[in-house]
Amino acid sequence: MSAESPNPNPAPEPTASEHAAVRLEKLHKIEALGIDPWGGRFDGHQPIGTIRELEALPFDDTKPDANPKVIAAGRIVQRRDQGKLFFLDIWDHTGRVQVMLGQKQIGDLGWQLANLLDLGDLIGVEGAFGKTRRGELSIRATKLTILSKSLEPHPTVHFGMEDIEYRLRHRYLDLVHSPDTLTRAKQRVKIIRTMRNYLDGLDFMEVETPTLHAIAGGAAARPFETHHNALDIPLFLRIALELHLKRLLVGGMEKVYEIGRVFRNEGISHKHNPEFTMMELYQAYGDYRSMMDLTEGLIVACVDAIGGGRVRPWADKTVDYSPPFQRARYADLVKEHAGCDMHDPAAVIEAAKKFHLPTAGKEHDVIVNSLFEHCVEDKLVGPVFVHDYPAAICPLTKRQRGDARMAERFELYVHGMELANAYTELNDPLTQEETFKRQLVGMKDEDSMAKMDHDFIRAQRHGMPPAGGLGIGIDRLVMLLTNTQTIRDVILFPLLRPE
């Protein structure tokens, strides 16, 4: 980093609180005992969830070895001192368990260490597992190891993590203290893994394509700009995976997919994060109808994978993911909700005016689409495949054989959210070149779905197979399946303005 451009995102200053000072002092006291407060390798511990599954036995003080020995590691989340006996609750991502630290049981040095432990410290314990007199599953520690000292105070168990901003800026604490956050993170992993397994089972090949693009195409979005120093060229972070995956179709990869991050330099909302995860797949010799079947199977597999049935809650409503999903023609929906024939220019303009939508200087299909967005989208409960889109807003899509005004495309909607987008891929480089040019005329870059990409056209000119293509927004899928109304809670570290 050059001297002229200091780090624009400096980390916030460490807390200069009294709490931090007290903990630092304890750290030094631990060091004075000859103990490394930062721990090290710690072998043999089991997940706490697994330990809890052991059959619980009553303690028998006369035979301390009678109960099974366990080793656990976790974060101290609660502490109840009882004179010369401390009860600690330690937590790991699989559960929580009580630990008993007795002065007699853990020895002199162990007891001195025990007195220097705080909420938030990571410890390892070894001891017999059983129940207390009150019936609480506990590890009666005979050995105590500190694995890491926390120099900052942690939220208390029963009054923590209410403030949304605090949770987002301290996601590591949120994971510990908000069970839903950890559960969602695990469900997200499961959904993505299910998707991979499903596609791998269909002989799709997973690939990785570049994130840095010379031309950011494949979607209508403003890209992030960057610069490569050695080549001295501008580069853009990708806004879609599409154009490289299609090049691979030309290369003979007949079934190909990628799950990866895309970046769009746009506003932030409960449905939008500037970087998000897309799954895109392409299947040679398929079309948008075969994509519908695949989409349905894929989504149902994900629904089944996280359990809880196919009728799932969404806010105060529900969504039924039982196949087959409903199908509806775009034109019929426009007719039903906007009250006009989408192929009748005069009727479309009249309808647009009725809903106070701008029409000046806009192409017919663009007006139709704004009618769709304004009148139809919110009413789509779904899951519903909306199919056969106006061609002009689909520059990468093959036109219908009998009606060039329409494109072979569908989107899958659930409660007004676009969950999937698919089409019969345009593989005719001559038409492709035209639609790229046509999109460019009188349109701002960020509004255009297509930017002239000569390298892509050249690839297509070498013979791209007819194909079906599908894109699924992973974040929105996870939102829907985990009943999470904001994208910030399905992304562990959503973008926030630096403090």
Added chain:
RNA sequence: GGAGGCGUAGCUCAGUCGGUAGAGCAACGGACUUUUAAUCCGUUGGUCCUGGGUUCGAGUCCCAGCGCCUCCA
């Protein structure tokens, strides 16, 4: 981009009409070897988001800014 809401102790929150900055938990000191939101006694802890303004006096009212949230485009 527009409108509204919120911002007070480490955390969760009160704070009346503008009149000494509060509680619970956490922390600190003490008692306690079967507690479990342990209990009991005592103590500490504040840039009231920031900067202006009005006022004898501002957490409170006004203006501007920052951050987050919600809704709208």
